[in-house]
Amino acid sequence: MPLTRRHFINKSSSALGLAALSVTLPSGKLFADHHQNSGKNIGIALVGLGSYAMGELAPGLRKTSHCHLSGLVTGTPSKKERYGRQYEIGDEHIYDYDTYDRIAHDPAIDAVYVVLPNSMHAEYSIRAAEAGKHVICEKPMAVSVEECQKMIDACKANGVTLNIGYRLHHDPYHDVFRKLAAEQPHGPAKFVQTEFAFRTGNPDQWRLKRALAGGGAMMDVGIYCIQAARYTTAEEPVAVTAREYKTDPVKFAEVDETIVWEMEFPSGAVAACNTSYNYRAERLHVGYRDDNFEAELSPAYIYRNLKGRVGSEPLDFGNPPQQSLHMDAIAQSINSGVPLTTTGEEGMQDMRIIEAIYRSIANNGARTPINT
């Protein structure tokens, strides 16, 4: 019988083979509170109306209880009209990149969610902070550690919160792995294998331009593996080794195609990871110390239809609305003043690791310490 949220809440954990794993998941409260309001309902403006913003975030904001879509920022006139009408956003709450800073005077907008190409994250996050708006920035947080620090500084200086779009921090499938790391019913993780890769289509997309993307598959989807390796071990890596394999130097002239890397953790745990824009793969697998115990998610990182198992028991939480849960958690955090785990510091730590990975590649796969 598959494990469901109800199991976690109602059954004794020992009956589940999850041994000492505690029965309340971190996001259990979110599920329960999902339709209870407390504090201000936060108005969020989406900045950049691409496929993720309008395919996932805007629809997700229709399912939230603590926040709502209250503004749009786009450089494309046809999108202003289309999405303004579709989401009933008045013209006075729709901006382009020239008028963006005027959000400062728009009381309907409490926060922005920056969903622009990676190299624009820092600028538009900082401008939002300077306009006094809370910032949610899609991952990767920026294209360098230096930019990440500036974003953190700007938000701090302007007294606004900064969260990165790590939606899986509020996903019950991934919560199980955090619990396995925190409570260690099967001992610590010894080895993590994880990968996220897909084949890019359109060769003209911004993801393949260094000036916009800052990097390739690593920046876009490899970052999920870095995240997962960190929270499945509950440790910070001390060093990486990495190699790039480029099989299509024309299409991937400007950005990385396939990167294979390892992360070493203080306990001796190792994460072996790969990411690519040239094949499809998506998995998180953890081997634990005790009893040949394994846990796995595959697919692991997409928006829905995750599948997994803990030992031989399947995990089934249905399809939690990842983006809605995360945005509601952010709204509650803004109201309560209690920070989440998806802070700017969290985003900057991933960027430190990414920079070490690129340094290792440049040094023929040499073991490269993580700068802290």
Add this chain to the structure above:
Amino acid sequence: MPLTRRHFINKSSSALGLAALSVTLPSGKLFADHHQNSGKNIGIALVGLGSYAMGELAPGLRKTSHCHLSGLVTGTPSKKERYGRQYEIGDEHIYDYDTYDRIAHDPAIDAVYVVLPNSMHAEYSIRAAEAGKHVICEKPMAVSVEECQKMIDACKANGVTLNIGYRLHHDPYHDVFRKLAAEQPHGPAKFVQTEFAFRTGNPDQWRLKRALAGGGAMMDVGIYCIQAARYTTAEEPVAVTAREYKTDPVKFAEVDETIVWEMEFPSGAVAACNTSYNYRAERLHVGYRDDNFEAELSPAYIYRNLKGRVGSEPLDFGNPPQQSLHMDAIAQSINSGVPLTTTGEEGMQDMRIIEAIYRSIANNGARTPINT
């Protein structure tokens, strides 16, 4: 609906989403012929009566049609008695390591299957060849390329066949991957991720002694990953990079614990692999060029209960008797004179790759060409 052997044989392949994959699997004939006799029924002596020999091979020889168990070689008197009685092997066909060479004069023994610790494979295979007996040798073939060459030479000089215990060359789940490589209905493999690892128990076992095992997890189970990377790409690797991670230097003082490595193929395909004696993991995943197409086996390498999918379609061939199928194929090959794919040269190629992996580790993960 899961794919079954019947599907492959009876249905048009296009209906399966397996596109142009031909409907007859390589081992299809074996399944059909399984209970038809042709040529001599080959008598096989097991050399070394450990858990694999007596847990899998001897029972497997009760299900074969072209060969049977006809002799036992062991240094343990209690095993002589116990297994002689259990398998109805007369005392005159039971040998110890001093009397081993007398198999030359035993007409009941046509072939031996060497299931000793790795470092003894070469000696006992060569002595069998010199006794005029066909040789089946468990993987890894030996502990060095040099030994492999001597085994090949001895078998050639004595006019006997040499096969390595690569049971998955006659397994229908793995046949699907060979077909996907040969016929390329989804283009060539771009990236292979594969791993085989388990946590060793008893610290006194021969697997942890360099003098007996020649190496650690790589020799024992990593070799399955090397095999799979080769047959899922249908290419020979040109170079490897490898790193060892040793988290328990006491238990694994003599042999490798965890190795993470990549194999580069001429087409640009890459295989990312890991093996260990200190966690459990077992998977073969291939990302193909076209349409984000994936195929997977997990578990991939054990004796039974393999599970897999080609795209989104599950594979289900039940539990084919891997060892029986392989030993029957060897017996038929001995009778027909037509060699199999599990030759000594095949075993030696894996050993070339293993030697390159150990050289790469010794050189801090440097890219290391495969010697040919």
